[in-house]
Amino acid sequence: MIKVGIVGATGYAGAELVRLLAGHPEAEVVWYGSKSYVGQDFASIYSNARGFTAEECRADDIEQMAEDCDVIFTATPQGYLGSILTEDILKKTCVIDLSADYRLSDIPTYEKWYGIEHKSPKLVEQAVYGLCELHRNETVGKKLVANPGCYTTCSILTAYPLVAEGLIDPDTLIIDAASGTSGAGRGAKVQNLFCEVNESMKPYGVTNHRHTPEIEQEISLAAGRNVVINFTPHLAPMNRGILATEYASLTPRKSGDGSVNYPDISEITAAYEKYYKDEYFIRLLPAGQMPETRWVEGSNFVDIGYIIDDRTHRVIMVGAIDNLVKGAAGQAVQNMNILFGLDERTGLTGMPLFP
Amino acid sequence: MIKVGIVGATGYAGAELVRLLAGHPEAEVVWYGSKSYVGQDFASIYSNARGFTAEECRADDIEQMAEDCDVIFTATPQGYLGSILTEDILKKTCVIDLSADYRLSDIPTYEKWYGIEHKSPKLVEQAVYGLCELHRNETVGKKLVANPGCYTTCSILTAYPLVAEGLIDPDTLIIDAASGTSGAGRGAKVQNLFCEVNESMKPYGVTNHRHTPEIEQEISLAAGRNVVINFTPHLAPMNRGILATEYASLTPRKSGDGSVNYPDISEITAAYEKYYKDEYFIRLLPAGQMPETRWVEGSNFVDIGYIIDDRTHRVIMVGAIDNLVKGAAGQAVQNMNILFGLDERTGLTGMPLFP
Amino acid sequence: MIKVGIVGATGYAGAELVRLLAGHPEAEVVWYGSKSYVGQDFASIYSNARGFTAEECRADDIEQMAEDCDVIFTATPQGYLGSILTEDILKKTCVIDLSADYRLSDIPTYEKWYGIEHKSPKLVEQAVYGLCELHRNETVGKKLVANPGCYTTCSILTAYPLVAEGLIDPDTLIIDAASGTSGAGRGAKVQNLFCEVNESMKPYGVTNHRHTPEIEQEISLAAGRNVVINFTPHLAPMNRGILATEYASLTPRKSGDGSVNYPDISEITAAYEKYYKDEYFIRLLPAGQMPETRWVEGSNFVDIGYIIDDRTHRVIMVGAIDNLVKGAAGQAVQNMNILFGLDERTGLTGMPLFP
């Protein structure tokens, strides 16, 4: 059994790791780390776990966890892991980081968007950006995985094939997304109270949300050049789910007769299938059908739909994930499976919960 | 593998059976019966099942299903199964009925509360009332299981030990319950539209809800005499979950000195533990703690809490279940496991989903 | 124009006062008191008020408010007003207190249930319990109104006529209620986060909720003797609304022939009409119809329904209010109207908002 430690087990992403790992046949949580609930039964904080664990929450002592655990998941505020992680820890154990500290390969970009100094810039080179469907081969053998953000996972996977195949102009890419409120974490903030969120839609972080450079990093990789995009997140009155609606202009091409034409739907479909047709966790919808977050709730799936607007020569791509699963804990487990040579799907095969 | 047929697979309870059986190692659905969606892919109706099944919906042909299936689940309107079930079918296969047709052992009671004539009263004798924790021994060897209602499962299990042990006066039992809206089914009715249900609480079926005689049947069994109770259901603006808050007067007793006393909390706890301490699916909370539906969502658990009010000499008992799981599909699978000699928990061990 | 000051204007009840008073032709808010937001525009905290006021939040300086305001509404934590209110203030202005400090006429009961010492017990005698439909005559000429609690307003009004007329046995009264989450206030607490409340029903304060003695005080008044009851509140996943479902045994009576009979539905109806038929804010439903919180949202109405269960000889009474209006700010405005000799309905005649 893989011995798992979780730093930040009592946040929503940490608790989702606990839920997923309870159904994982090859792993068990041996350290429920917490800042606020040390000494309290984990199942008294998250009573869904009652009957599954009798363990108490312990301090987030990453040094000791490195001794006791085969893998450590860190679900912590930005900057925290960056300030305590060492080479020594990575010699003893693997770390899958659900924070943003090792996602951006460019340190100045990190420091600019997050507004904090990176305390362990050298470790960034050792990290792999753990978007499994794109980087699983690089992940094998690594000790440090930067688990992608929720919006970014959904946004990147939805657009990647069309950018990589040159079918759309990446400079025109606009991503408009909505997230369930669990993405805002379990901190006690007025803005996340039930009455503040319920019966309302709101944009936030417009032009400056921190997932922007992360999306740009991967889209630039696909495009083969630096790309800047617009990304606008919205808070939706629901617990889970991210829906990303993405717009881009189709790449115009000159026909033999000099007239301009555009990629058609069969080329779009072919591009998606080229990248994803063997991906278990990506469910491509028939052309014209659109994903809805209810169909992925509780699962690691990414549902992707797309349609061409012949009037504007744009393609509209839509992706849906569960922000706590594929957007956080589920992808982290998927990365663990890769690191430990297991079938990627292990522990992640439950059908989404509806309604 | 147990071959499973589902009559009414495209209702919420039927679809929840599909979800649960997808994770069951010993069973597979071979017949997705439907009245409205014959010929359409099941996964096009319930897209959470995309990637799990490529089967089409077929007619609800119970005669043919009896030939092809080891067990048939019927998730159908009241009266339907009663009008088509035969001895012949039961010779060929097992039937687990999620409707009310075989729950009430007294035919006139059924006909009065449901307002319909029972078309197969003789089969009622062959049926077992499948509240597993109370009747599992009688279930072994049966061919027809009457799977209990959602409110009833929660209501009965919450009060049963205290009635059976004589600690409360069953004539004073009042059950006030709230249910998520999936309990109302997937029929297209104005009253169940989002805007009608959202942001509202309402009682319904006050004094005449059909789960009343079912609760009374089992409470009477526990009491050893006929009991009538009050049961009031409410519709709550959420998808899943039943919370039953139950009130009863503690049985007064004469002390040696002639004064009156009442059962104390340790006796209450002892009664619950006597009946439930080895029950995997029943999670007794420490005295004074109360269940919440969020902690059981997606699971087959019944969380039960209780507290004594010393001022009024009443006990308040509260039970919580997921109406689609322990209140319908989950308990049906539990019954299947019993019928087929499997561990009762098979396929039902997922941790509840929160948030 | 009546000059209004609000202590605690930035809580939900305070902000609802602002909303209602914006539509009141005879009153205007001249002091937006706040503890947390001093110096900030009120409309930057509650942006629904944008365009209605350009005032800043000011400190909760009740001494100065007494000089500047004709009436002060206090929407503050329990114990606060009790510790600062003086005879001198009441000489200068009227105070309508939305906290519990002056609701209970019995000081030891207050101190026991609230766990704090009452710092101005003498002022309790000057206060009137401002449940308008029952105490409006006593309110005239008073300087201190104890505005009732949300659960209590709904619970008391729903049962009062039947207790007062002796049609039910008050010792059997059980009140099971659910509230929208705005009743929990705007404090930043984990338990009130969207993801904690959404998709869940939970009981709280079982046997010890502080509204219990307040309900008992008024029910005892109706009964003419001391009564203890059971009251169980639940948190429902919605913004506004209280639904109280109340159970009581009908008073048995000996007929001339020695047989026992019970009050029938016409007597129940007559009792409700006796007390409420001229009450604008109480909408009695036809016998057998039940209220739903959606029909009172945003308004000062109390909808009341009732039904007799002939099997158990109980009556089930159900009341519905908007907890922030009739349960707090609306009733407070109604009390202000009474104090200032206005039509009680002034500023409170908007139709409930649905959906």
Add this chain to the structure above:
Amino acid sequence: MIKVGIVGATGYAGAELVRLLAGHPEAEVVWYGSKSYVGQDFASIYSNARGFTAEECRADDIEQMAEDCDVIFTATPQGYLGSILTEDILKKTCVIDLSADYRLSDIPTYEKWYGIEHKSPKLVEQAVYGLCELHRNETVGKKLVANPGCYTTCSILTAYPLVAEGLIDPDTLIIDAASGTSGAGRGAKVQNLFCEVNESMKPYGVTNHRHTPEIEQEISLAAGRNVVINFTPHLAPMNRGILATEYASLTPRKSGDGSVNYPDISEITAAYEKYYKDEYFIRLLPAGQMPETRWVEGSNFVDIGYIIDDRTHRVIMVGAIDNLVKGAAGQAVQNMNILFGLDERTGLTGMPLFP
């Protein structure tokens, strides 16, 4: 008093007209038209109206209504009014149509997008497109007002000034919007059941939603040439509210030195203020602040925010309205006020309801 008839009073928009007109000092509803509920009390269908009207629903007899009413509001399915409206009716009364039948001045565009033949194309010329802030002067003296759609009202008003002033390139305009579920109407459809909508976000009508040509008609008017855009609506799990997030590229300009520059935030602000600074119902937010639907619920306000992204040279504009008020019934009342020479705000000055 203006005598008002409503065709389709028992739909959500019709019932919202009833609510708003109950608070209108110069108008009263004299005909509650309905297709499904003829002969039933309006207040038995919409119990929020209990105490406000004792009228029964009557047939949708527009001929007779023309005799009895000063103005008729029609809240009916597309094509219905187009097939029954006549010159004769318009001679007798005013019609404010909440359907789409007279919104598009180009008949072929209407017939293409709605898939139905227009039965009264000549009347289109008599109609005014009743987006009050843009067309109020043309509305005076008209007998037929085409009340704009909900998405369109929000989308157009949010972008109009920047298009009209040439600050953005209208060909790059992309509108991504979300709506509460009341926008889908009160028809009994599975897709609008609580459990289907709750806890989910979904796009619909992608590339082909019927509000697209309506938006294009007005944006083209502002641009002075034909414009095609992308508009994507989403269904959000809430009752009311539309949020439109709109993207467009800033118009590049050559500086004196040949370099390219773009409009800055002060020019954007100036454009909005030029058009809206005296509009009561439009609340421009300070640059960088974003609207949220909770702040407009129940009101006729349009909240508009905007921000420039210096990296992509795009402006992001966001508008929020209540779809049933400014998006339907409220704007219809505003149009009635214009037609009858009243202050536009009459009956529409309530503060939005929060929470």
